[in-house]
Amino acid sequence: MSDIDTKAKMAERGSHPDDPPLYYETHVFACINERPDGHPRGCCKNRGAVRLRNYMKARAKELGIPGVRINQSGCLDRCELGPVMVIYPEGVWYRYDTAEDVDEILQKHLIEGGRVERLLLTPEDGPK
16 A cells, blocks of 8 residues: 555544554444433433343454454443444444344444444434
């Protein structure tokens, strides 16, 4: 790859030419935040987020997806939509409810580079 191609790729991902190489190509942050029972916003943990995040981590390893790190996160402030995740470096947000949703996200987004339109969240989604 030429210096021009390398610099263009870095600019595309928002990095600087002096940045070190990426340790992981992709980070998935899955909210597992817990709020008290009855909280008006609800929480991802009470909607199965821990089980689904654990499944996602195991399934990504099983599939041998390279360069990915599945992390748990605290509150991502989209509680009403949960469970939610955000995938970087793209900054793409998903809502998911089932292991099948997780499988579809892993396959379409992380393996094929596409998007799962039916689960995508936009900046407009969230508390009113």
